[in-house]
Amino acid sequence: MPVIVVEVMPKAELLDPAGKAVATALAKRGDGEFTAVRIGKRFELHVDEVTDAVLAKAQHLAEELLSNAVIENVVRVYAAEDAVA
Amino acid sequence: MTARIGVVTFPGSLDDRDAQRAIRLAGAEAVALWHGDHDLQGVDAVVLPGGFSYGDYLRCGAIAAQAPIMHEIVAAANAGMPVLGICNGFQILVEAHLLPGGLIRNEAGAFVCRDQTLRVENATTAWTHGFEQGDLITVPLKNGEGGFIADAETLKRLEGEGLVAFRYVDVNPNGSLDDIAGLTNERGNVVGLMPHPEHATEPGFGPDTPSAMRSGVDGLTFFRSVIERTLAAV
Known part of the structure; x- marks a missing residue:
């Protein structure tokens, strides 16, 4: 089943306390x-078929709902063969 | 005639009953509204209460902002109906684009719960005209994601146009830019803030004041302001 993948990251200038905690744990492990x-x-947005229209809609949703432009960036929206897991 | 003020309950709302109680204590009729309806039941004003709607999934307030009743609330707000967003309600207003900016995890990374002093920066809105500009008030604050941010241009506009409604005094509990605790829209009918005025409305259950423990009722003025404005408009 094809999926459309939307990747969202917090803006670089914002604090990412969860990421920082993981980095600290990695450093402690050596x-x-x-x-x-x-x-x-x-x-991962599951679709029956990847079309230009559905990709455009996913791009729109990524910017309007799945992310908040004040605090996040949409990094990438792309079609994939299947879900990762 | 009694003002009728609606309180919307979303899945995960926490302070809807407290908001209803505050409305009754201020002298209005509280009307329970349901997130899944398209019916505002003819209310004169609406409160979006605090809580953790949809478990804060996606982003705080983001899914609630898509609720069926939000179509009616956005339309009514744009037509001038008073809307107050408290805590999660403020986050919902921001996600619904009725107020600008965003709210992110507290700077210290921890949930904060304290009696918070605020300065009233705009005493002309539907919800704040019972205050004087510069008044210091105390209301409880309790949030994990209350850090207000906006880009430099938006921040400049908010400050320049007097759209900052409340500012934190003494302590900035969450790292909000410019100590911003709450905002109003240009028209003054939509107000959102992170602290909880509905928790400072009844002697014995409010924040401590110099005169007595738990005696703070500064939050009543929010609801009395909107009642007065509503009845004056009839």
Whole structure:
């Protein structure tokens, strides 16, 4: 079943306390080569068929509902063969 | 004649009953409204209460802003009906684009619950005209995602046009830009704030004041203001 993937990230200038906590945990494990972690969102929108119209609608929804432009950026909207999991 | 003020209950609303009680204490009739309806039942004003609608999924207030009744509320607000958003209700107003900016996780990363001093910055709105500009009031604040942000241009407009309704005094509990605790729209009928005026409306259950424990009732003025404005408009 094809899906449309929407990736959303918090704006770079905003605090990401969850990402910071993970980065701290990595450093404590001795995995300090990962100097920072930022956590975003991945939406998988299931569709019967990927068309230009449905992709355009997904892009619109990504900007209007799935993200808030004040605090987040839509990184990517793309069609994939199947859900990840 | 008694003013009728609606309170919308969303899945996950927490303070809807408290808001109804505050409305009754202020002298109006509280009308329970349901998120799934398209009916405002002819109310004179609406309160969007605090809580955690839809478990704060997606973003705080984002899913509630899509609720059926929000179509009617946005239309009524644009036509001048007074709307007050408290805490999650403020987040819903922002997500519904009735107020600008966004609300993000508190700067300290922790939920904050305290009696908060606020300065009234705009005493001309439907919900604040019973105050004097510059009044210091105390109402409880309790949120995890109350940090107000907006881009520089929006912030400049809010400050320049007097659209900041309330500002935090002494302590900025959540890292809000310019200490902004609440906003109004240009028309002054839509007001949103993170602190909870409905929790400061009944002696014995409000915030502490210098005169007595739990005696603070500064929140009553919000509801009395809108009642007066509503009845004056008839």
